[in-house]
Amino acid sequence: MSEEEIIPTRPLDENEKLLQKKFYEDIAAQSERVDSLSAQLLSIELAIPGIYATVLKLISGDGTSLGNTTLVKFTFLLWFIALILTLIALTPKKYAVNTDVFIQDPTLIEEEGMGIEDYFSKSAQHKRKFAIASSLFFFAGIVSAVFTIG
Secondary structure: OOOOOOOOOOOOOOHHHHHHHHHHHHHHHHHHHHHHHHHHHHHHHHHHHHHHHHHHHHHHOOOOOOOHHHHHHHHHHHHHHHHHHHHHHOOOOOOOOOOOOOOOOHHHHHHHEEEHHHHHHHHHHHHHHHHHHHHHHHHHHHHHHHHHOO
């Protein structure tokens, strides 16, 4: 038998423990930050179409009705898609989590569930994906709205 090499170790000092704690707090807070961003996005997505409709009405004058042009309909469709994506981002998704494991082996996730750290990462990624898509559709709606006013 060969001799095993001894690896010197030491306990974590207070600063290292604090950094480790902050690291895990940051991972756990990612999902909450995306929720907060999505909530702000939702309020903007509800306000802007109303302002846009008011501007269209003011531009068209008192005696006329809003034109249902294809571009106006397309603008509202983009904003509606953005709204749906934001609501999906805010809706909790159920995950199978193995609370005995922090980071699960990817080959075992299907049968044993993901680890605790995996859960926080996957949850934030899921929400972030829909929030980004929502932002892109909303921005496209704003660009479309600019063309209808000009």
